[in-house]
Structures are given as structure tokens and as C-alpha cells.
Amino acid sequence: MNPYERYQLELTRRQFFGRTARGIGGLALASLLNPAARAAGAPDHWAGLVNPLHFPARAKRVIHLYMAGGPAHLELFDYKPELERLDGEPMPESFTKGQPIAQLQDQKLKCLRPQFKFTKHGTSGQEISDAIPHIASVADDLCIIRSMQTEQINHDPAHTFMNTGTSISGRPSMGSWLTYGLGSENDDLPGFVVLTSRGGGQMQPIAARQWHSGFLPSRFQGVKFESSGDPVPYLSRPAGVSEKQQREVIDAVRAMNQELGQTLHDPELETRISQYELAFRMQTSVPELVDFSSEPQSIRDLYGAEKADGSFGANCLLARRLAERGVRFIQVYHRDWDHHERILTGIKETAGHIDRGSAALITDLKQRGMLDDTLVLWGGEFGRTPMAQGDGRDHHIRGFSVFMAGGGVKPGITHGATDELGYAAVQDPVHVHDLHATMLHLLGIDHERLTYKYQGRDFRLTDVHGKVVKEILA
Numbered sequence: 001m002n003p004y005e006r007y008q009l010e011l012t013r014r015q016f017f018g019r020t021a022r023g024i025g026g027l028a029l030a031s032l033l034n035p036a037a038r039a040a041g042a043p044d045h046w047a048g049l050v051n052p053l054h055f056p057a058r059a060k061r062v063i064h065l066y067m068a069g070g071p072a073h074l075e076l077f078d079y080k081p082e083l084e085r086l087d088g089e090p091m092p093e094s095f096t097k098g099q100p101i102a103q104l105q106d107q108k109l110k111c112l113r114p115q116f117k118f119t120k121h122g123t124s125g126q127e128i129s130d131a132i133p134h135i136a137s138v139a140d141d142l143c144i145i146r147s148m149q150t151e152q153i154n155h156d157p158a159h160t161f162m163n164t165g166t167s168i169s170g171r172p173s174m175g176s177w178l179t180y181g182l183g184s185e186n187d188d189l190p191g192f193v194v195l196t197s198r199g200g201g202q203m204q205p206i207a208a209r210q211w212h213s214g215f216l217p218s219r220f221q222g223v224k225f226e227s228s229g230d231p232v233p234y235l236s237r238p239a240g241v242s243e244k245q246q247r248e249v250i251d252a253v254r255a256m257n258q259e260l261g262q263t264l265h266d267p268e269l270e271t272r273i274s275q276y277e278l279a280f281r282m283q284t285s286v287p288e289l290v291d292f293s294s295e296p297q298s299i300r301d302l303y304g305a306e307k308a309d310g311s312f313g314a315n316c317l318l319a320r321r322l323a324e325r326g327v328r329f330i331q332v333y334h335r336d337w338d339h340h341e342r343i344l345t346g347i348k349e350t351a352g353h354i355d356r357g358s359a360a361l362i363t364d365l366k367q368r369g370m371l372d373d374t375l376v377l378w379g380g381e382f383g384r385t386p387m388a389q390g391d392g393r394d395h396h397i398r399g400f401s402v403f404m405a406g407g408g409v410k411p412g413i414t415h416g417a418t419d420e421l422g423y424a425a426v427q428d429p430v431h432v433h434d435l436h437a438t439m440l441h442l443l444g445i446d447h448e449r450l451t452y453k454y455q456g457r458d459f460r461l462t463d464v465h466g467k468v469v470k471e472i473l474a
Contacts, residue, residue, distance in 0.1 A: 058408025227310020
């Protein structure tokens with residue numbers, strides 16, 4: 001007799017009927033509140049809070065190619081002839097007076113010319129740096145935003161702001177908000193997956209709180225897949241334990257947690273139950289996911305990836321495989337964009353790691369008909385200064401570039417502009433809150449209506465800010 005069977009026999013008649021009534025009532029209530037979950041069949045399936053959607057969605061999922069460290073917009077997407085002309089000259093004080101500067105405070109500020117040639121590409125004539133020729137080859141699929149702005153000038157709070165819409169640690173990440181709002185289309189994989197790679201520069205540390213669920217139930221936090229060994233730690237079945245034995249243990253733990261949950265009413269117990277079940281199913285789904293042998297050689301060549309080895313190209317292929325399996329939000333970090341020095345060779349090296357995979361993902365999604373309903377977002381936490389920091393550039397928040405592709409955004413356009421030196425967004429500025437609002441809109445969510453009450457206040461990803469950038473919507 002297992003411990004749970006013994007526990008059940010020790011229940012009194014009154015406890016039995018009381019707990020059973022609460023259990024049946026809870027199931028009935030859950031069925032009424034979330035009929036989609038009932039239809040899905042899985043007892044721990046979360047079909048999303050926004051059900052039905054606030055309005056028709058253009059995208060079903062998001063792949064965020066996160067260039068951690070702050071890629072220099074002036075070397076990639078925002079060519080400034082005037083900055084080239086003023087190379088080595090003092091930066092005009094009219095641009096910088098009273099403005100926050102990270103590491104160049106109290107130093108003589110001198111202009112640094114763009115380090116790469118820019119060329120117009122595609123029928124759209126998008127102007128893109130020669131440092132990223134593969135990305136340039138898909139210019140007609142890109143919506144380049146040159147007028148991004150953020151509020152945090154140092155890496156860690158800037159990562160937090162880009163991911164959660166606030167610099168206050170402990171708030172839910174955008175991937176968690178999405179899986180809370182929309183759920184996942186796959187019960188055998190997490191709804192929010194994080195992949196990381198590195199190479200080409202000063203490695204940027206990334207804390208797990210960047211994909212945490214904050215005050216949302218922890219079932220919505222991101223799951224980081226490792227680049228070597230088991231993709232998910234401790235997922236493999238211990239030696240000597242059969243699938244049947246493990247299933248019995250999970251069933252017993254589920255039953256005990258359900259009994260405890262009827263007394264404590266703790267949502268984290270439900271999370272624990274669902275995560276045990278998910279981990280059990282992942283023992284089958286994850287090995288198949290990371291096995292690229294089923295991919296045609298042409299696709300592996302496109303990404304430059306023969307296996308899931310933790311490289312950026314392999315992670316981009318893995319992101320596509322996750323997307324086609326119904327994972328809602330996939331973040332692919334590359335951690336080497338912090339170029340305070342050696343910016344010419346540094347960007348050349350870092351771009352060499354990410355250029356091919358970024359373009360391959362867009363090409364592959366388009367070939368499969370998935371780009372129409374997959375939103376690809378490419379960019380970092382901020383940009384870099386027009387002023388030199390030795391032979392590099394400092395952190396910069398007043399104007400930088402990102403691009404989006406697919407998922408309902410206009411292809412082959414450039415939105416917004418910075419001033420003649422690339423210092424500040426002066427035309428159609430797009431704040432991080434606006435980026436979040438637009439992303440949610442494309443997924444069928446009104447950013448003002450996706451909220452969660454915590455400590456007496458209704459919180460949301462965009463806080464009390466954010467507007468949808470309608471000009472970039474297809």
C-alpha cells in the first residue's frame with residue numbers, strides 16, 4: 001500500500017464528502033470559467049485568460065532574437081553621413097547637455113564615424129550595413145524601427161525594462177504575460193522557452209529573472225534549455241526507474257497535492273501538479289525536438305547547424321521547431337554585443353555568429369508559410385552612442401534600432417528616424433512600452449485589458465503607458 005492509499009483510508013466520512021464536494025465543485029467551476037481547457041482534455045491545460053481574443057490576431061506566436069549587450073544601430077541599421085563627416089570632432093554640446101551618459105561622464109566627447117559601409121537592399125531599398133549581409137538579403141521582409149527609446153542606461157536594469165516593462169525586479173516578463181494571456185498550443189512542451197548562445201565580444205550576463213513569471217503563477221515562467229548535455233536539467237529518468245514506476249510516483253504526488261490544494265487553495269500547488277505532468281511528457285518530447293536528423297540537409301545548411309549545439313544558428317532552427325509545435329514565446333539570446341572597445345572587429349565577429357541564423361529563420365518561416373502568423377523581433381536592450389569610447393561606443397537610450405518581421409507588420413519599411421548624428425529619436429519615437437503594446441495587439445490582445453491583480457493593484461505589461469504603433473501594421 002502506497003502512502004497516498006494509506007492516507008485515503010484514514011479520512012473520516014465527513015472529511016471525505018466535504019473534500020469530494022469541493023473537488024467536484026472546483027472542477028465544475030473551472031469548466032464553466034474556461035471551457036477551452038475542458039475541450040483540450042488535459043486536466044492541467046491552460047488555454048489562456050484572453051479567451052476569446054479581444055480582436056482578431058495577426059500572430060500566434062513570438063520569436064524574440066535578443067541581442068544582449070546593446071548592438072550599435074550606427075553600425076547596423078542607421079547610417080549617418082554627418083557623423084562620418086564629423087569623425088574625431090567634438091560632439092556638439094547641444095545634443096548631449098543634461099542628458100544621461102553611462103561611462104563617458106566628465107570626458108571629452110568626440111564623434112566616431114560609422115565603421116561599416118551601408119548599402120540599399122531589395123526592392124524596398126532598405127539601407128543596411130555590410131556587417132550583416134544575410135540579414136540584408138531579407139530586407140524586403142523587415143520592418144526596421146530606427147526610433148526606439150528606453151529608460152535604463154545600464155545593462156541589468158535595461159534588460160529588466162525590455163523584458164518586463166519596468167526596471168523593478170520581480171515583475172512578470174513579456175513571455176510570461178503572453179502565456180498567461182494566451183496559453184500554449186502544446187501540452188508536451190513549455191509555453192515559454194529560452195535559448196542562449198555567445199561568441200564575438202564581451203559576454204553579457206543574463207539573469208534568470210529576465211524570463212521569470214514574477215507575481216504570476218510560476219507555471220508561466222520561461223524554461224531555459226541548456227546548450228550542452230540534457231537540454232533541461234534533471235529531465236532524464238534516473239537509472240533503474242521505469243516509466244511505469246515514475247508514472248505511479250507522479251500520480252501519487254498529484255493526488256496528495258490535490259487533496260492539500262482543497263484545503264489550502266494555493267495556486268502554486270496547481271502549478272506544481274501541472275509541472276510534474278509537463279516534465280513527464282517532456283521526457284519524450286524534448287529528445288525528439290532537439291534531434292535535427294529529420295531536417296533536410298538543405299535546411300541544416302541554411303542555418304549552418306548540423307545539431308543542437310548551442311550555437312545561435314542551431315538555436316534559431318530550434319526556435320522554428322518550437323514554434324511549429326505550438327510554443328507561444330521563444331527567446332533566443334546572443335550575449336556578446338557589449339562593444340565598449342574594438343567595435344569594428346567586435347561587431348564583425350559578433351555579427352558573424354548571428355547574421356546567418358537570423359536570416360535563415362525568416363527565410364525558413366516564410367518558406368513554410370509560418371511567417372504570416374509568427375512575429376519575429378530582433379534587437380537589444382539599448383543602442384550605442386555616436387560618441388567614441390576609445391575605439392568603441394558607450395550605452396545609449398535616446399535612439400536605437402530594432403526590426404520586426406512577419407506576424408502582421410508591414411514588410412520592407414523603415415519606421416521613425418534619429419537626428420543627423422543618430423543621438424535621439426526625432427521622428428515617430430517608439431518607446432519600449434509601445435513595442436510591448438504593439439506586440440500584444442498583433443496577438444489579439446488589448447494591452448490595457450491583460451491585467452493581474454497583485455497587492456491591491458491591477459498590473460499589466462505596459463504599466464500605465466504604451467500605444468500601438470499603427471503605422472507599422474500591415
